[in-house]
Amino acid sequence: MTEAACRVDRLRLFAFRNYAAETIELGPGLNVIAGRNAQGKTNLLEAVATAALTRSPRAATAADVISWGQAAAHIEAAIHRPAAPVTIDLRLHRSDGSERVGRSISLDGRPRPARSVLGLCPVVLFWPEDLLVVKGAPEARRRLCDVVLAQLEPRTAAEMVRFRRVLEQRNALLRRVRAGEASAAPLAGFTEELVRAGGWVRAARARLVAALQPLAAEGLDVLSDGSERLGLAYAVDGESGETAATDPEAASEALAQTLRRRAGDELARGATLAGPHRDDVVITLDGRPARAAASQGQQRSIVLAWKLAEVRHVAAATGTTPVLLLDDVLSELDGERRRRLLDELGAGRGTQALLTTSAAGGLDLERHGEVRHMSVEAGRVSVTGETPAALAGAAGA
Amino acid sequence: MSLVPGAVERLAAEFGRLPGIGPKTAQRLSFHCLRAPRENIARLSAALIEMRDLVRPCTRCFFIAEGELCAVCSNPRRDPNLLCVVEDALDVLAIERSGEFTGLYHVLEGAISPIDGVGPEQLRIAELVERVRANDVREVIIATDPDVEGEATAFYLGERLAPLEITVTRLAHGLPAGADLEYADELTVARAFSGRRAL
Numbered sequence: 001m002t003e004a005a006c007r008v009d010r011l012r013l014f015a016f017r018n019y020a021a022e023t024i025e026l027g028p029g030l031n032v033i034a035g036r037n038a039q040g041k042t043n044l045l046e047a048v049a050t051a052a053l054t055r056s057p058r059a060a061t062a063a064d065v066i067s068w069g070q071a072a073a074h075i076e077a078a079i080h081r082p083a084a085p086v087t088i089d090l091r092l093h094r095s096d097g098s099e100r101v102g103r104s105i106s107l108d109g110r111p112r113p114a115r116s117v118l119g120l121c122p123v124v125l126f127w128p129e130d131l132l133v134v135k136g137a138p139e140a141r142r143r144l145c146d147v148v149l150a151q152l153e154p155r156t157a158a159e160m161v162r163f164r165r166v167l168e169q170r171n172a173l174l175r176r177v178r179a180g181e182a183s184a185a186p187l188a189g190f191t192e193e194l195v196r197a198g199g200w201v202r203a204a205r206a207r208l209v210a211a212l213q214p215l216a217a218e219g220l221d222v223l224s225d226g227s228e229r230l231g232l233a234y235a236v237d238g239e240s241g242e243t244a245a246t247d248p249e250a251a252s253e254a255l256a257q258t259l260r261r262r263a264g265d266e267l268a269r270g271a272t273l274a275g276p277h278r279d280d281v282v283i284t285l286d287g288r289p290a291r292a293a294a295s296q297g298q299q300r301s302i303v304l305a306w307k308l309a310e311v312r313h314v315a316a317a318t319g320t321t322p323v324l325l326l327d328d329v330l331s332e333l334d335g336e337r338r339r340r341l342l343d344e345l346g347a348g349r350g351t352q353a354l355l356t357t358s359a360a361g362g363l364d365l366e367r368h369g370e371v372r373h374m375s376v377e378a379g380r381v382s383v384t385g386e387t388p389a390a391l392a393g394a395a396g397a
Numbered sequence: 398m399s400l401v402p403g404a405v406e407r408l409a410a411e412f413g414r415l416p417g418i419g420p421k422t423a424q425r426l427s428f429h430c431l432r433a434p435r436e437n438i439a440r441l442s443a444a445l446i447e448m449r450d451l452v453r454p455c456t457r458c459f460f461i462a463e464g465e466l467c468a469v470c471s472n473p474r475r476d477p478n479l480l481c482v483v484e485d486a487l488d489v490l491a492i493e494r495s496g497e498f499t500g501l502y503h504v505l506e507g508a509i510s511p512i513d514g515v516g517p518e519q520l521r522i523a524e525l526v527e528r529v530r531a532n533d534v535r536e537v538i539i540a541t542d543p544d545v546e547g548e549a550t551a552f553y554l555g556e557r558l559a560p561l562e563i564t565v566t567r568l569a570h571g572l573p574a575g576a577d578l579e580y581a582d583e584l585t586v587a588r589a590f591s592g593r594r595a596l
Binding site: 172 | 509512544546550553
């Protein structure tokens, strides 16, 4: 890859999950994090993702990441970037007596809004749950898109927030109208807003899926020995099979039409029946829906191919190779597939990757450039070894 | 168990209920009051009670007033044919600071928000329509916030006022003058562009 790499040099955690206070120096290549279950391997990856995305991509509620009994969690991430290094400082604090969590962010010590962090250090995540994405609910596939878009397109990140808000308001109004508690008169104003933000989000996701499709198809060819052709298509409103417009105005207009047609249904059901919250990414193998047809192994290959496409797309779009966060996904692969995947990802060869494993030292990764081995026990991290290549290259790190 | 006496904690808790005051500031304010001369504290508490008892909404525009009418409504030099609709009293102050607007205001006391059970009936919208109908209002400028609730409220007001055959305009919410583009959020920038007008 010709893009310059972005990496996390140092991570300091305070009251984040099971980390009371810890400083972790990361290597520029592969970082293998070993340890028994529930020691904090995944939490370490989550901390990097939380700093990069300004929120945890896996916590059910924002307060979950704050250590039990503590008022605030704090992550400080020193990021090496081609342009200039930057330190992201993220604090999440509980408000008194409520579930709400306040968030303050600074870059190099200066307070900044969350949106100025998104995309600074692109990350590509890979959790074990992602392996279920092919057969899982549409929501999981939409979220796969949204995590990428939030990092690539600030406007889309803002429209997603606005869409969630207007959807909540519009649904509340439809429920009240159905219950006879409110008049439908204000509905048109919320529809107008829903169509505007919803069209933008739909078009952005449709463009992303179109960009990932050829990359993922190519990735599947490399990763699996089969010859199936992988298809990805962004479909509006789930089953209808209609492909979304990639232009925001056209997407808004199409959404407005659907909502006009379904106005009666919406009042009867008390819910918004069309929009990006009901869309799906349709995955096919040789034209057949993968949801029904793919075997366990094929599903895994499809998800890996998607991630590979994500890495390439993010790198091409930002000019920066993203940091890879691979949680326990290699242990299921045999040695040959594991090597092939890491090769394709560029991991360890200019691309920083953090990968967790419960099989200590069993991954045989020595061929992948600079490798730093770490072990985690009860929220403490220690470096257990480093390949000679890393030691030789450490002066430049 | 607590290090500080209950009276200090109770005051800190009251300060903590105020907007923008976190626990540490609340504590600092209580300690400040503890050390201040008694007459200053008496003045502060009297001022709070006095304000609460004397100030109420203007009967015409619902901005804050000490008598029947607020300072804007009782100013004969303001143009009564021009109305600016805002969500709350603080918005009036913001617009007044610009010195740009010479008409009268109408404060809605909120925005439509179904989540909070706020519909048009909970806002001063019937009063607005009545005011426009009864007085010879020429133009209504809608200056609700650019968030989801403010936009939906503006849209609704546009529909309610349409039959009255007056000019209804929406305040262009662009960038604050002198604002650093880098600090403005994406939507503000995007919408400032789409709301631009010819010079």
